[in-house]
Amino acid sequence: MIKRATLIWMFLATAAGIGLFVLKYKVKSMEGQLAAIHGKTLENLEAVHVLKAEWSYLNQPARLEDLGRRLLNLEPVKATQTIDIEDIPFRPVGASNGAARNSSLTNVRPPAADQVPPLFAKIRRKQ
Amino acid sequence: MISRQPLFPKQRRREPPVPARVETGRSRLLITGALFSAAFLVVTGRLIGVTMFVEKSQPQYSRTVGKAALKTGRANIVDRNGNLLATSLKTASLFANPRVMLDAREAVNKLAAVLPDLNSRLTYEKLTQDRSFIWLRRHLTPRQKYEVNKLGIPGLDFRDEERRVYPSAALASHILGHTDIDNRGLAGVERHFNQKLRESRTPLKLSIDIRVQHAMRKELAAAVREFRGIGAAGIVMDIRNGEVISIVSLPDFDPNRPSNIQPDTRFNRATLGVYEMGSTFKIFTTAMALDTGRISMRDGYDATHPIRIARFVIRDYHAKRRWLSVPEIFMYSSNIGSAKMALDVGIAGQRAFLQKVGILHPSPVEISEVGAPLIPPRWRKINAITISYGHGLSISPMQLVAGVGSMINGGIYHAPTFLKKPSGSKSIGRRVISAKTSDQIKRLFRLVVTKGTGSKAAADGYLVGGKTGTSEKVVGRHYKKKALISSFIGAFPMNAPRYVVFAMIDEPSGTKKTFSYATGGWVAAPVVGKVIARIGPLLGVRAIDEKAPEIVREMAIDIVTKKEGKRRLASF
Numbered sequence: 001m002i003k004r005a006t007l008i009w010m011f012l013a014t015a016a017g018i019g020l021f022v023l024k025y026k027v028k029s030m031e032g033q034l035a036a037i038h039g040k041t042l043e044n045l046e047a048v049h050v051l052k053a054e055w056s057y058l059n060q061p062a063r064l065e066d067l068g069r070r071l072l073n074l075e076p077v078k079a080t081q082t083i084d085i086e087d088i089p090f091r092p093v094g095a096s097n098g099a100a101r102n103s104s105l106t107n108v109r110p111p112a113a114d115q116v117p118p119l120f121a122k123i124r125r126k127q
Numbered sequence: 128m129i130s131r132q133p134l135f136p137k138q139r140r141r142e143p144p145v146p147a148r149v150e151t152g153r154s155r156l157l158i159t160g161a162l163f164s165a166a167f168l169v170v171t172g173r174l175i176g177v178t179m180f181v182e183k184s185q186p187q188y189s190r191t192v193g194k195a196a197l198k199t200g201r202a203n204i205v206d207r208n209g210n211l212l213a214t215s216l217k218t219a220s221l222f223a224n225p226r227v228m229l230d231a232r233e234a235v236n237k238l239a240a241v242l243p244d245l246n247s248r249l250t251y252e253k254l255t256q257d258r259s260f261i262w263l264r265r266h267l268t269p270r271q272k273y274e275v276n277k278l279g280i281p282g283l284d285f286r287d288e289e290r291r292v293y294p295s296a297a298l299a300s301h302i303l304g305h306t307d308i309d310n311r312g313l314a315g316v317e318r319h320f321n322q323k324l325r326e327s328r329t330p331l332k333l334s335i336d337i338r339v340q341h342a343m344r345k346e347l348a349a350a351v352r353e354f355r356g357i358g359a360a361g362i363v364m365d366i367r368n369g370e371v372i373s374i375v376s377l378p379d380f381d382p383n384r385p386s387n388i389q390p391d392t393r394f395n396r397a398t399l400g401v402y403e404m405g406s407t408f409k410i411f412t413t414a415m416a417l418d419t420g421r422i423s424m425r426d427g428y429d430a431t432h433p434i435r436i437a438r439f440v441i442r443d444y445h446a447k448r449r450w451l452s453v454p455e456i457f458m459y460s461s462n463i464g465s466a467k468m469a470l471d472v473g474i475a476g477q478r479a480f481l482q483k484v485g486i487l488h489p490s491p492v493e494i495s496e497v498g499a500p501l502i503p504p505r506w507r508k509i510n511a512i513t514i515s516y517g518h519g520l521s522i523s524p525m526q527l528v529a530g531v532g533s534m535i536n537g538g539i540y541h542a543p544t545f546l547k548k549p550s551g552s553k554s555i556g557r558r559v560i561s562a563k564t565s566d567q568i569k570r571l572f573r574l575v576v577t578k579g580t581g582s583k584a585a586a587d588g589y590l591v592g593g594k595t596g597t598s599e600k601v602v603g604r605h606y607k608k609k610a611l612i613s614s615f616i617g618a619f620p621m622n623a624p625r626y627v628v629f630a631m632i633d634e635p636s637g638t639k640k641t642f643s644y645a646t647g648g649w650v651a652a653p654v655v656g657k658v659i660a661r662i663g664p665l666l667g668v669r670a671i672d673e674k675a676p677e678i679v680r681e682m683a684i685d686i687v688t689k690k691e692g693k694r695r696l697a698s699f
Binding site: 049050052054056059061062077078079080081082084 | 199210211212214216217292294295296298337338340341342345586587588589660661663664669670
């Protein structure tokens with residue numbers, strides 16, 4: 001006759017075995033999924049790699065310059081087109097009606113001629 | 128009577144005496160048992176230890192699948208802003224196994240439709256050989272691969288390979304170099320850093336800025352076309368740390384097609400070519416003389432008569448035939464004045480000075496194509512004289528740029544480099560001239576552009592300064608007349624110099640517009656001016672009003688026009 005304890009132990013051993021079996025297959029299938037995801041990631045990385053090469057091919061300065069000239073009518077920036085941030089005037093105080101009240105950007109007007117700082121004025125006169 | 132007897136009386140049978148043999152057996156059993164239980168205890172302890180605690184010596188049995196990372200055979204090369212300059216792309220190469228091919232004729236016909244430039248006869252011969260592996264075409268495009276696959280010819284297969292791709296084509300060809308079909312670096316940084324690029328995954332960051340590179344290449348190419356030169360070189364260097372922002376040599380090549388490179392386009396005029404630089408050497412001569420304290424800006428030399436030494440006569444190109452002060456000697460580029468200046472310092476002093484500013488050693492830049500300077504074997508008086516105005520000593524443009532950088536950046540020599548230095552790191556360098564001398568050279572640089580031979584290098588707003596240089600080319604043992612090396616070395620902004628810009632045209636011919644002059648001031652100076660005007664905004668250099676009083680004061684120079692005579696303050 002089999003003792004009760006033996007029965008319990010046998011049951012536990014079987015359960016552990018089945019549990020391990022299930023767990024192992026679960027891990028294996030998840031590993032498969034992971035490998036698939038990795039494969040996909042690698043594929044995408046490769047695509048990104050190729051796209052980056054293409055991006056820098058399309059961004060060759062010579063090509064951009066040509067496109068800018070032909071399609072956008074752009075020229076390289078000249079020194080006279082740059083200005084220091086300090087030289088950009090603040091909105092004249094009290095001079096305008098409503099500009100002080102309304103702060104939306106659409107309402108900003110260029111400063112009056114006597115309110116532009118010297119360097120900016122010089123450039124304006126040239127034009 | 129009930130006798131008090133135990134319920135189960137201990138039998139007190141008289142036991143027979145235990146034989147000695149059994150006694151021995153028992154004690155042996157006991158010892159064995161103890162040993163076994165000890166062994167089991169150890170096993171149990173070890174089991175607990177192994178399962179519950181992780182030891183360092185333990186090998187890792189559990190597999191952890193790492194991050195998916197793209198493995199390429201060679202690391203990328205990027206410019207200072209991270210733009211891709213060189214990368215390795217996966218390509219498919221087509222090979223055939225003729226032994227399993229059914230119909231070679233049909234296969235060739237089909238392939239010819241997809242790959243039009245395939246040599247049909249040669250391919251047919253290949254496919255009828257008794258071999259099991261033959262390359263048909265390496266590095267197919269994805270579209271070609273797809274189309275070949277669609278043909279469904281048995282016996283054709285692909286092998287994944289890698290190919291080095293340079294998206295910017297010829298733009299930085301000489302500095303990048305190129306690789307062979309097996310991706311080994313053959314020139315440029317590809318060769319110098321071959322090992323590093325193969326082992327590392329992190330991209331190699333160069334100090335080059337492709338926008339500046341493009342501006343320089345374009346302007347140089349325009350000048351070569353205009354003056355029908357045979358080549359050109361251009362360099363932009365950050366003089367605060369020696370980073371080379373742009374380096375161009377024309378003609379150049381497309382590193383994507385290493386087999387099609389013409390031999391003469393390989394030659395790197397900026398680092399490998401050594402040339403007699405001409406008057407740009409007067410920068411060193413003047414700085415040397417001023418730095419020794421032997422002369423000041425108010426002193427000068429008599430340049431009335433040419434110098435006769437041995438069988439040579441040293442003349443001035445822009446002769447004034449009078450006494451000239453130091454600024455005038457620089458401004459009018461007087462050979463006589465420079466020669467006398469050098470003799471004042473002495474032969475040993477001149478040699479030591481040029482040694483200090485890196486003229487007597489090959490440039491330390493990180494490519495293999497670096498030319499060694501041609502130094503006279505014996506440094507005599509005549510050598511000292513000719514070297515003072517840049518003849519009789521040939522150096523590469525890279526050496527000149529690095530040396531001149533140290534003259535105007537406050538007097539610190541920084542070794543030139545093609546690698547971007549980590550941001551925030553400070554280049555130490557070594558002092559070669561005093562800050563005071565450097566300040567004087569700065570003013571002289573500006574003077575050449577405002578009043579001297581370099582006026583065509585002016586770029587409005589960027590306060591350009593510089594020095595022209597023109598020399599006849601040495602061919603064999605003689606100077607070749609009419610074959611010039613015309614150069615200009617400029618810097619901007621002169622009130623706080625940040626970049627040196629150098630341009631050199633090889634064998635230019637004058638045009639009607641330049642009154643058939645082909646000198647540095649006419650040919651190379653405009654290139655430098657145009658390049659500076661283009662790259663100034665790109666490099667974030669603030670445009671300034673060149674006429675502002677504080678700038679004029681900063682660049683002012685006291686020019687003495689007569690010996691011991693009256694001075695006039697030049698306000699430029």
